[in-house]
Amino acid sequence: MAASCYRFAVAALVLAAGAAGAAPTASSDRSLPPALRAFVPWALADGAGTAGRPWAVLDKKNARLHLFDGTGALKASSAVLLGAASGDDSVPGIGDRKIADIRPLEKTTPAGRFHTEPGTNLQGEDIVWVDYDAAISMHRVRPLKGERRLERLATPTARDNRISYGCINVPASFYDRWLKPGFGKQAGLLYVLPETRTAGTQFGAAPAARR
Numbered sequence: 001m002a003a004s005c006y007r008f009a010v011a012a013l014v015l016a017a018g019a020a021g022a023a024p025t026a027s028s029d030r031s032l033p034p035a036l037r038a039f040v041p042w043a044l045a046d047g048a049g050t051a052g053r054p055w056a057v058l059d060k061k062n063a064r065l066h067l068f069d070g071t072g073a074l075k076a077s078s079a080v081l082l083g084a085a086s087g088d089d090s091v092p093g094i095g096d097r098k099i100a101d102i103r104p105l106e107k108t109t110p111a112g113r114f115h116t117e118p119g120t121n122l123q124g125e126d127i128v129w130v131d132y133d134a135a136i137s138m139h140r141v142r143p144l145k146g147e148r149r150l151e152r153l154a155t156p157t158a159r160d161n162r163i164s165y166g167c168i169n170v171p172a173s174f175y176d177r178w179l180k181p182g183f184g185k186q187a188g189l190l191y192v193l194p195e196t197r198t199a200g201t202q203f204g205a206a207p208a209a210r211r
Contacts, residue, residue, distance in 0.1 A: 032074070033062060039191070039199055040072045046113070046203075048189055054182030055189040058168060060109060063161035065138075065170065067178055076178045079153050081141055081169035083109035084162045088194040088202070095135035099165070107165045110136060111194035111202050118184045128183045130168065130190055138179060138190075141169035 036059055048055040049070030056067045063082055067075045085104060088111035094102065110131060119129045119137070127139040143149050152160045153171060163169075170179060182188060194202045 031077075032066065033059065035059075035193070035199065036066065039193065040068065042199075042203065043068075043191055044072050048191070053186065053188055056183075056191070058109075058190060058192040060111065060193055060195045061158070063158035065168065065174075067182075076174070078171055078174040078178075079158075079161065080171075081149060081152060081161050081164050083107045083164055083166040086162075086195060088112075088196050090131065090134040090136065090166065094166075095131075095133050102165060109164070109166050109168060109192065110134065111192045111197075113203065114190045114192065116183055116188040116190050118186070126180065126184055128179060128188070130192075134166070136166050136168075138168040138170055138175075138183070140172040140175045 036057060039057065043055065043057065049068065049072070052070065054067070056065055058065050058080070060082060063080055064077055065080045066077045069075055084107040087105075087108035090108060090110045091106045094106060114130045116138070117129045117132070119127055119132075121127050121137070121139070125139065127137040130136045130138060141149050141153065147163055149163060149169065152163060191203075193199055
């Protein structure tokens, strides 16, 4: 399996919803983009948050990861780094390729509905598997020489957050506080919103409630 997503490190912007009180419901939280607010009820009807399972939505266009509770209330949000290339699909077999064989246009973060699992990388670091076969995971960002990863996370724009081989690079402080206690301990659900097609095309019609 490619070591593609076993890289990168530490820190940056964290927004914790409800720090001074009850977290607002995600569908009415005006801090979220309209497309994301509209998607949350769909995810709840799809079974997100059932049985205490952690769930989140990755907004690729804005390079932000949003964590919700079982009612759809926003728990926390953070800027993240994503695949350097625009696109919503992983190249077939990319998880078995060597880093050196991955072309720039193949460094995509795939869109879709993913059942996540806690795991470890080749260095023994704890990570969250998003798509094991494609070697896509969520992990702490690690600074790499010349790539200014921490600086990219700290800018107010998402335009410079595309730098990874496809993995979702999360600030270390956010990973340890928010991802590790949930996604790092049990199976979870991650919805990655597409950037080259609509959410309706990606996910289909709203599912019948499964709750």
